[in-house]
Amino acid sequence: xxxxxxxxxxxxxxxxxxxxxxxxxxxxxxxxxxxxxxxxxxxxxxxxxxxxxxxxxxxxxxxxxxxxxxxxxxxxxxxxxxxxxxxxxxxxxxxxxxxxxxxxxxxxxxxxxxxxxxxxxxxxxxxxxxxxxxxxxxxxxxxxxxxxxxxxxxxxxxxxxxxxxxxxxxxxxxxxxxxxxxxxxxxxxxxxxxxxxxxxxxxxxxxxxxxxxxxxxxxxxxxxxxxxxxxxxxxxxxxxxxxxxxxxxxxxxxxxxxxxxxxxxxxxxxxxxxxxxxxxxxxxxx
Amino acid sequence: xxxxxxxxxxxxxxxxxxxxxxxxxxxxxxxxxxxxxxxxxxxxxxxxxxxxxxxxxxxxxxxxxxxxxxxxxxxxxxxxxxxxxxxxxxxxxxxxxxxxxxxxxxxxxxxxxxxxxxxxxxxxxxxxxxxxxxxxxxxxxxxxxxxxxxxxxxxxxxxxxxxxxxxxxxxxxxxxxxxxxxxxxxxxxxxxxxxxxxxxxxxxxxxxxxxxxxxxxxxxxxxxxxxxxx
Numbered sequence: 120x121x122x123x124x125x126x127x128x129x130x131x132x133x134x135x136x137x138x139x140x141x142x143x144x145x146x147x148x149x150x151x152x153x154x155x156x157x158x159x160x161x162x163x164x165x166x167x168x169x170x171x172x173x174x175x176x177x178x179x180x181x182x183x184x185x186x187x188x189x190x191x192x193x194x195x196x197x198x199x200x201x202x203x204x205x206x207x208x209x210x211x212x213x214x215x216x217x218x219x220x221x222x223x224x225x226x227x228x229x230x231x232x233x234x235x236x237x238x239x240x241x242x243x244x245x246x247x248x249x250x251x252x253x254x255x256x257x258x259x260x261x262x263x264x265x266x267x268x269x270x271x272x273x274x275x276x277x278x279x280x281x282x283x284x285x286x287x288x289x290x291x292x293x294x295x296x297x298x299x300x301x302x303x304x305x306x307x308x309x310x311x312x313x314x315x316x317x318x319x320x321x322x323x324x325x326x327x328x329x330x331x332x333x334x335x336x337x338x339x340x341x342x343x344x345x346x347x348x349x350x351x352x353x354x355x356x357x358x359x360x361x362x363x364x365x366x367x368x369x370x371x372x373x374x375x376x377x378x379x380x381x382x383x384x385x386x387x388x389x390x391x392x393x394x395x396x397x398x399x400x401x402x403x404x405x
Numbered sequence: 406x407x408x409x410x411x412x413x414x415x416x417x418x419x420x421x422x423x424x425x426x427x428x429x430x431x432x433x434x435x436x437x438x439x440x441x442x443x444x445x446x447x448x449x450x451x452x453x454x455x456x457x458x459x460x461x462x463x464x465x466x467x468x469x470x471x472x473x474x475x476x477x478x479x480x481x482x483x484x485x486x487x488x489x490x491x492x493x494x495x496x497x498x499x500x501x502x503x504x505x506x507x508x509x510x511x512x513x514x515x516x517x518x519x520x521x522x523x524x525x526x527x528x529x530x531x532x533x534x535x536x537x538x539x540x541x542x543x544x545x546x547x548x549x550x551x552x553x554x555x556x557x558x559x560x561x562x563x564x565x566x567x568x569x570x571x572x573x574x575x576x577x578x579x580x581x582x583x584x585x586x587x588x589x590x591x592x593x594x595x596x597x598x599x600x601x602x603x604x605x606x607x608x609x610x611x612x613x614x615x616x617x618x619x620x621x622x623x624x625x626x627x628x629x630x631x632x633x634x635x
Contacts, residue, residue, distance in 0.1 A: 208537075211541055213537050213540060213541060236540075236543045236544065236545050237543065238543075239540060239541055239542070239543045240542065240543025241543075242541070243541075244538075244541040246534055246537065246538060246541075248532075248534055250532075250534045250535055250537065250538035251538075252535065252538075252539075252552075252553055252557075253557065254556050254557050254560060263552055264539075264542035264543060264544060267544060267548050267552060268542060268543040268544055268548070269543075312542070313541075313542075316542060316543065
């Protein structure tokens with residue numbers, strides 16, 4: 120199976136000028152994950168409570184508080200150096216925090232008793248630079264954590280991995296190595312790799328920032344698909360077209376603080392803070 | 406000028422030189438390199454760990470070994486190991502471990518210091534995002550090292566590890582101080598017995614050169630083949 124261009128029908132949604140490349144990449148039909156019911160109420164999937172973080176004397180996060188409900192898609196944006204990537208890495212404890220608490224799926228992240236590897240195995244993460252393992256084939260990349268962490272039998276892991284690879288339209292590349300794939304293809308594999316762990320929530324740390332412009336669309340397509348299936352997602356991105364299309368809420372950060380935390384329509388309609396207004400006008404004007 | 410030399414002595418002693426001498430040299434090199442790489446990798450991981458005590462012990466060990474002449478270490482261990490063995494087992498007499506075991510332990514411990522520096526560079530050459538990705542998938546420290554970091558570090562550093570092994574191959578000739586018969590030792594014995602010093606040492610030099618030069622050549626070819634495409 121190879122990726123086939125999708126009909127132009129995907130471009131129906133109005134897109135902010137210059138923000139999103141055309142959605143042209145091939146996606147097989149069928150769900151990427153088993154869809155949880157889309158609920159915006161109940162216990163939050165991610166609760167970030169008064170989080171502060173310092174690098175030495177330099178404070179990178181200041182009293183950040185927000186929540187992500189089950190099934191919600193939250194886009195985090197802001198100028199570079201605003202702490203948005205740091206914040207998302209705190210959610211699965213890749214970065215330690217010095218103050219505050221983060222709760223993921225009712226498990227406290229900052230707690231000596233917490234089994235961090237177990238917690239992280241349920242939190243999918245996609246990185247700016249893909250971070251596929253270059254010495255392993257695509258299939259091995261998709262199965263290694265399933266086997267080692269979830270202790271799935273090799274057969275089952277392989278089936279799951281190849282299934283997801285098909286869903287992101289890359290079955291033909293199963294036996295290749297990451298270095299033989301384009302950036303966009305690598306990122307789609309990285310998303311499939313995270314999904315293979317049956318995550319309850321997916322974190323995306325600038326998933327399209329390192330891509331050539333013509334490859335942004337194929338990755339966003341996969342993410343849109345995922346959002347539509349009801350996956351809980353926290354996405355750090357500058358892709359405002361993506362935010363308009365699928366986000367429920369938008370968080371705007373600046374200098375380590377959450378400046379604005381609003382429903383999508385409110386954020387794009389009339390951002391309350393001046394800094395958010397300036398930011399939007401800058402990134403939307405081209 | 407070569408009319409006084411008799412190179413026939415070389416051919417007569419070939420079975421002894423290679424059957425015993427070279428077999429010993431290669432065995433010692435392979436075992437010491439294998440164990441040295443394992444110990445060196447553990448030392449490198451200890452040095453890169455954030456654990457204060459562990460980190461410093463490893464650092465002191467590496468620095469100490471790298472600051473001492475190999476011959477001295479060989480002597481030291483030959484005389485010390487029996488006493489350490491006696492101390493550890495509570496025996497009343499020094500425990501005889503034999504010259505070969507003593508040499509093997511010495512070379513392993515000594516080379517581990519050099520291998521650890523190579524592996525440390527190798528581990529540090531792996532981008533931090535790789536460990537981040539492994540942790541994010543729920544892997545433990547051990548799983549991250551074994552499946553993600555070390556295989557890549559090892560492949561990146563394979564040419565250097567092999568080059569160091571070639572150096573070790575030459576260094577094993579120092580076992581003559583323990584009266585062990587390696588390749589050079591065997592050549593030396595024949596030379597003394599037959600009074601053919603020039604012929605035998607010349608031949609030994611040619612063999613060492615041929616082995617090491619072709620090994621270096623193979624390492625360079627290998628380097629191109631194992632490189633990971635990024």
